[in-house]
Amino acid sequence: MRSIISLSKVVLFPMLTFAFYTLYFFGYIFIVLFQRRYERWRNFCMKLWGKSTMRLFSMEISVVGSPPKPPFFIVSNHLSYIDIPIYSAVLDTTFVSKIEIKHWPLIGFMARTLGIIFIDRRKKNDVHRVNKKISTDLNQHQGVILFPEGTTSPGVEVMKFRPSLLQHAALSEMSVSYAALRFETFEPDQPAYKSVCWWGDVSMLRHLYLMGKNRKIHVQIRFGNEKVFSNDRKELADILHQRVSELFVPVTENMDEVFEPLNL
16 A cells, blocks of 8 residues: 555656646746746645645655754755655745756756756856855745755765865855755654665666655654854864754664765
């Protein structure tokens, strides 16, 4: 029975995603034609999508601390692609993503019209463009979320932060907020680090199936109550890593498998 329920979720998730995007896109066209700002409409649709996704996968969320209001620049640990709808359900925000997604059929078009900020990590000089884009896109209607670990993990610890994307925040002495994300499942379901966190060589379809078999997933987001400043990007990355690590509660402390990060 759990397998049948999970398979239905695997089918419903892309259908749900494309349904909400279709709703968004028709409104987006109208807004662009009349030269209005689209962020509020995007935030509304993304919030509905995020909350619907959480309901589909039997996720219950608890928020500790106060979510920041736009404009904000916030960093977080990264556990899975499901982090995106979770944060969308809570925050008015856009995201920084790898540039490969920009060229994916259909998904890339969706991401571009949703205002996702892309970075080509193979080109060191692309960091300057992205840092400028982050600064431009911060406004009263939206913030920006960055996952400075650069990949997902099983949630044993917060991995080292890459300082390059914090360059603009350092030079402009921008205040940076921070948050920590955690998942928990309950017996007899599989542990969250295996079935909710996405890492290793598990395909997305296989992972959706494993996640869909869970009867209940508890999601916790812990927001820091302070903001961090530094004019040195490496120092800023180190301070933020320390603050997120202090907030973070491990998803698991015992792993039989060897952690192999995804190439994100």
